[in-house]
Amino acid sequence: MTTPTVMREEIDEQPLAVERTLSQLLPMRVELSRLLRGRRQVLFVARGSSDNAAVFGRYLLETHAGHSASLAAPSVATHYRARLDLSDTVVVAVSQSGRTAEILEAVAWARACGARTIGVTNQPASPLVAACDLGVVTAAGPERAVPATKSHLTQLVAMAVLATAVRPDPGMDDVLHSLPDRLAAQLAQVEQTRAGAALLAGHTGSILVTGRGLLLGAAQEVALKLEETCLRPIRSYSYADLRHGPIAVVGAGTLAVVLASPTGPLADPMAELVEDLRARDAEVVGLGGTPRFRAACQHAFADGDAPEWAQGFVQVVAAQAMIEATARLLGLDPDRPRGLAKVTRTDMDGG
Amino acid sequence: MTTPTVMREEIDEQPLAVERTLSQLLPMRVELSRLLRGRRQVLFVARGSSDNAAVFGRYLLETHAGHSASLAAPSVATHYRARLDLSDTVVVAVSQSGRTAEILEAVAWARACGARTIGVTNQPASPLVAACDLGVVTAAGPERAVPATKSHLTQLVAMAVLATAVRPDPGMDDVLHSLPDRLAAQLAQVEQTRAGAALLAGHTGSILVTGRGLLLGAAQEVALKLEETCLRPIRSYSYADLRHGPIAVVGAGTLAVVLASPTGPLADPMAELVEDLRARDAEVVGLGGTPRFRAACQHAFADGDAPEWAQGFVQVVAAQAMIEATARLLGLDPDRPRGLAKVTRTDMDGG
Numbered sequence: 001m002t003t004p005t006v007m008r009e010e011i012d013e014q015p016l017a018v019e020r021t022l023s024q025l026l027p028m029r030v031e032l033s034r035l036l037r038g039r040r041q042v043l044f045v046a047r048g049s050s051d052n053a054a055v056f057g058r059y060l061l062e063t064h065a066g067h068s069a070s071l072a073a074p075s076v077a078t079h080y081r082a083r084l085d086l087s088d089t090v091v092v093a094v095s096q097s098g099r100t101a102e103i104l105e106a107v108a109w110a111r112a113c114g115a116r117t118i119g120v121t122n123q124p125a126s127p128l129v130a131a132c133d134l135g136v137v138t139a140a141g142p143e144r145a146v147p148a149t150k151s152h153l154t155q156l157v158a159m160a161v162l163a164t165a166v167r168p169d170p171g172m173d174d175v176l177h178s179l180p181d182r183l184a185a186q187l188a189q190v191e192q193t194r195a196g197a198a199l200l201a202g203h204t205g206s207i208l209v210t211g212r213g214l215l216l217g218a219a220q221e222v223a224l225k226l227e228e229t230c231l232r233p234i235r236s237y238s239y240a241d242l243r244h245g246p247i248a249v250v251g252a253g254t255l256a257v258v259l260a261s262p263t264g265p266l267a268d269p270m271a272e273l274v275e276d277l278r279a280r281d282a283e284v285v286g287l288g289g290t291p292r293f294r295a296a297c298q299h300a301f302a303d304g305d306a307p308e309w310a311q312g313f314v315q316v317v318a319a320q321a322m323i324e325a326t327a328r329l330l331g332l333d334p335d336r337p338r339g340l341a342k343v344t345r346t347d348m349d350g351g
Numbered sequence: 352m353t354t355p356t357v358m359r360e361e362i363d364e365q366p367l368a369v370e371r372t373l374s375q376l377l378p379m380r381v382e383l384s385r386l387l388r389g390r391r392q393v394l395f396v397a398r399g400s401s402d403n404a405a406v407f408g409r410y411l412l413e414t415h416a417g418h419s420a421s422l423a424a425p426s427v428a429t430h431y432r433a434r435l436d437l438s439d440t441v442v443v444a445v446s447q448s449g450r451t452a453e454i455l456e457a458v459a460w461a462r463a464c465g466a467r468t469i470g471v472t473n474q475p476a477s478p479l480v481a482a483c484d485l486g487v488v489t490a491a492g493p494e495r496a497v498p499a500t501k502s503h504l505t506q507l508v509a510m511a512v513l514a515t516a517v518r519p520d521p522g523m524d525d526v527l528h529s530l531p532d533r534l535a536a537q538l539a540q541v542e543q544t545r546a547g548a549a550l551l552a553g554h555t556g557s558i559l560v561t562g563r564g565l566l567l568g569a570a571q572e573v574a575l576k577l578e579e580t581c582l583r584p585i586r587s588y589s590y591a592d593l594r595h596g597p598i599a600v601v602g603a604g605t606l607a608v609v610l611a612s613p614t615g616p617l618a619d620p621m622a623e624l625v626e627d628l629r630a631r632d633a634e635v636v637g638l639g640g641t642p643r644f645r646a647a648c649q650h651a652f653a654d655g656d657a658p659e660w661a662q663g664f665v666q667v668v669a670a671q672a673m674i675e676a677t678a679r680l681l682g683l684d685p686d687r688p689r690g691l692a693k694v695t696r697t698d699m700d701g702g
Contacts, residue, residue, distance in 0.1 A: 040436055041392065041419075048595040059424060063431040068392075068440075070421035073410060074591065075564045079616035080414040085391055088439065089419075102591075206584045213426045228596045233557045233605075235586050240425065240453075244399040245579045248689055254584075265430035338599055 007145035007229075007334040011320045012187060014150050015180035018313075020139035021154040022176055025161040028136060032165035035116055035134055039090050042069040042162075043115070045077075045106045046094035049148040049224060050120075050155060054094050055217030057159035060309055063214065065166035077109035078102050086115035092162065093119050096143070096151040098126025107131045120158045122151045136161070145335040147229050149320050152221060153183075156313055175310050182304055186318050192301035193318070196285055197325035199299050200230070203283065205253030207232060208246075210273070212239035213266050215259045215288075218312035222257060222287075222319040229327045229334050239266070239273060252281040258297070259315050260289035264308035271296065285322075287315040358496035358580075358685040362671045363538060365501050366531035369664075371490035372505040373527055376512040379487060383516035386467055386485055390441050393420040393513075394466070396428075396457045397445035400499040400575060401471075401506060405445050406568030408510035411660055414565065416517035428460035429453050437466035443513065444470050447494070447502040449477025458482045471509045473502045487512070496686040498580050500671050503572060504534075507664055526661050533655055537669050543652035544669070547636055548676035550650050551581070554634065556604030558583060559597075561624070563590035564617050566610045566639075569663035573608060573638075573670040580678045580685050590617070590624060603632040609648070610666050611640035615659035622647065636673075638666040 036042070042061055044054035054071060061069040072091070076082045091110040095103045098121030107117050108131065119132035122140045129135030138154035157176070164172050200207075209226065211219025216238050223236030237246055250256070256277050260270035271293035274284050278296055286297035288311050294300035302318035304311075327334035387393070393412055395405035405422060412420040423442070427433045442461035446454045449472030458468050459482065470483035473491045480486030489505035508527070515523050551558075560577065562570025567589050574587030588597055601607070607628050611621035622644035625635050629647055637648035639662050645651035653669035655662075678685035 040439060043421075047591060051592075059427065059431075062424065062427045062433045062435060066434050066436075068435050068437070070394075073413065073564070073567075075617065076410065076413045079564060080410075082413045083417050084413060084419050085417075086419070088391060208584075213424070213430060216424075224596060227600055231600050233559075233586055233597075233600050235584055240398060241402075245575060246584075249578055249582050249584050266426065 005145065005324060005328070005335050007147055007149065007324045010143060010145055010149045011317065011324060013141065014153050014317055015184040017140045017150040017154050018157055018183060019180045021157045024139045025136060025158060029161060029165035031134060032118070032162060035118065036090050036166055039088050039116065040068055041089040042067060043072050043086070043089050043091045044069065044094065045072045045074060045091055045103055045110070047074070047100065047102065049152045049221060050094040050096060052217045052221035052224065053152060053155035053159060054092070055220060056156055056214065056312055057092065057162060059214045059216065060159055060163040061166065064169065064172070064309060065163045067166045072106065074102055074106050077106040081109065084113050086110055086113040089115045091115040091117045093117065093128060093132065094155055095119070095128055096122045096148060096155070098123040098128035104128060104131055120155060122154065146337055147225055147334065153313065153316065172309070175307060179310065179313055182306055182314055183317050186302060186304065186314050187321060189301065189318070193321045193325055195299050196301060196322040197329055199283065199285055200255070200322065200326040201329035203255040205255065206235070207255045207257070208235040208237060208242070209257045210237050210239055210242050211259035212270065214264070214309050215261060215312050215315070218316050219259045221316055222259065225320060225323050226257070228337050229323050229332070230330055231332060231338060239270065243273070247276070250277055250280045250282050254282040255285065256282050257285045257287070257319070259287045260293050261308035261311045262288060262290050262303070262305065267293070287318055356496065356675060356679070356686050358498055358500065358675050361494060361496055361500045362668065362675060364492065365504050365668055366535040368491045368501040368505050369508055369534060370531045372508045375490045376487060376509060380512060380516035382485060383469070383513060386469065387441050387517055390439050390467065391419055392440040393418060394423050394437070394440050394442045395420065395445060396423045396425060396442055396454055396461070398425070398451065398453065400503045400572060401445040401447060403568045403572035403575065404503060404506035404510055405443070406571060407507055407565070407663055408443065408513060410565045410567065411510055411514040412517065415520065415523070415660060416514045418517045423457065425453055425457050428457040432460065435464050437461055437464040440466045442466040442468045444468065444479060444483065445506055446479055447473050447499060447506070449474040449479035455479060455482055471506060473505065497688055498576055498685065504664065504667065523660070526658060530661065530664055533657055533665055534668050537653055537655065537665050538672060540652065540669070544672045544676055546650050547652060547673040548680055550634065550636055551606070551673065551677040552680035554606040556606065557586070558606045558608070559586040559588060560608045561588050561590055561593050562610035563621065565615070565660050566612060566663050566666070569667050570610045572667055573610065576671060576674050577608070579688050580674050580683070581681055582683060582689060590621065594624070598627070601628055601631045601633050605633040606636065607633050608636045608638070608670070610638045611644050612659035612662045613639060613641050613654070613656065618644070638669055
């Protein structure tokens with residue numbers, strides 16, 4: 001092995017980053033609960049990796065806390081300047097840097113529309129914290145590699161803190177406290193990582209990533225990370241959208257990365273999906289899933305026993321490690337992918 | 352020319368289908384307005400082409416009617432069976448056939464959660480109409496080709512009827528009544544269609560489709576139609592998501608289909624995007640847009656003067672014609688793409 005990349009170092013810091021973030025955020029649930037009380041809607045505002053964390057937050061709030069949540073269309077705020085009635089809404093803005101202009105603009109808009117606001121960021125002194133009613137500051141520490149890893153994972157922790165602030169659940173708390181160990185155990189699976197990376201790097205056809213429900217955000221994050229870090233075009237679909245048409249173009253030239261839970265209401269449909277993809281001669285790299293799911297994959301890994309809602313934490317980390325290794329196999333520098341900057345401007349004018 | 356395909360016949364029926372649908376739906380606005388009154392949220396439930404129409408409906412409701420709207424995550428209803436408080440919500444289910452099991456299940460769930468329900472469908476005698484408080488039945492007529500064309504376009508009409516039921520706007524009504532003529536004029540642009548199809552069929556690299564805001568749903572529909580009909584893997588991004596990372600993988604092997612409006616707050620950013628894509632050596636087929644946008648494209652068409660919210664009607668029709676011609680150039684049968692059925696089951700068990 002050569003010198004480890006910064007990306008890999010930051011991937012390995014995640015058990016600690018999660019532990020620090022839990023210590024910092026769990027005591028905030030009283031305040032969060034007060035802010036959310038009496039408001040029926042949560043509206044997430046985010047882009048990129050932060051948006052993928054928000055997708056997870058949306059499913060977790062709805063399925064585990066019974067609280068309506070959705071994703072904002074930021075241009076409705078920033079470009080169309082629509083006047084909505086957000087007096088029943090808490091807007092949760094998620095931005096690692098806390099200084100993405102578009103997100104700050106959307107927060108100002110939300111306040112003007114009557115929303116209460118929560119800012120989830122990794123930067124305590126950021127404009128986002130200053131602009132929101134409550135700042136939820138993750139403790140990922142400074143992130144130097146361009147691909148977001150630990151900042152994303154600590155955002156996932158923030159989503160779980162939010163959901164358990166709405167509906168306390170001691171069982172979920174136990175799982176949250178077990179996450180650092182689960183992540184460390186996954187990161188020790190060096191051979192799994194190597195085998196997955198070899199398959200990905202050797203594939204010359206098209207690549208798609210899919211997942212569903214509580215793992216949809218994780219699937220989107222894996223797709224984004226793979227595209228950004230390995231500079232390969234990746235299609236990302238929810239399971240249902242894939243089934244609803246695009247599966248027709250899956251064939252021998254396709255490699256599918258499929259995220260699934262070993263338990264929960266989607267476990268069996270995901271196993272059937274993988275069997276269907278294989279019947280179409282696609283290669284499949286699977287994360288999680290049932291024994292039947294794993295048996296149908298060319299390479300299956302990240303097969304821990306975390307409950308469905310917590311599978312994404314482990315699977316994203318497993319995928320990050322595989323993607324970092326794939327980039328190196330392809331002769332790329334995962335720390336500084338071509339054409340990407342750490343803080344992204346959505347518009348050329350700096351918006 | 353050989354015998355026209357059924358898909359092309361149905362594409363050509365759209366001016367009439369839109370006119371029939373307007374006659375049928377415009378008088379329903381009194382009822383729609385009564386049903387929406389006093390409820391702050393609209394939640395769309397849909398899949399595939401219907402989901403793309405819902406994305407347009409969401410933007411139109413928020414930007415033109417100042418009414419909060421979002422897209423449901425159907426598995427929250429059908430698999431997780433979350434108990435949400437939807438007593439402030441009108442659920443709008445969109446399904447061409449009106450008999451997609453997943454959508455019907457989501458409607459039953461929404462009612463149990465306290466939602467009022469509207470079903471947008473092309474089938475008056477469908478289970479969806481029976482299940483909803485109000486059926487909004489489009490008048491596309493029977494659709495025989497597998498790729499949805501006129502059923503999708505009449506769903507867009509239903510979305511505009513919904514938005515103007517919430518906030519009446521005589522200017523929008525004038526544009527709605529002008530749509531049949533605008534569509535017919537676009538369909539007469541045979542040379543534009545031929546040139547676009549030649550570019551698409553001749554491209555052997557990767558293809559992406561992008562749009563933003565009021566044209567995001569149209570971009571998603573163009574991507575889905577292209578993928579389903581021409582059996583090519585297509586990546587579809589919102590403008591903002593593309594800028595936020597994946598643009599890094601755009602290069603000489605990429606063809607981008609870009610949808611833009613000649614006016615509105617996103618017109619200039621879209622022109623800048625095309626210039627940026629060209630600077631990365633991508634080929635660009637543009638629909639709509641400003642003169643600067645069109646000057647930067649290899650091939651630009653559908654350059655009518657409809658207002659931003661109505662551009663999607665014309666651009667989707669222009670793209671359908673181009674896609675149908677592309678499929679024929681590729682030696683494919685656009686009427687019966689491999690692996691697609693008219694009513695899609697999201698789950699293997701027929702859910």
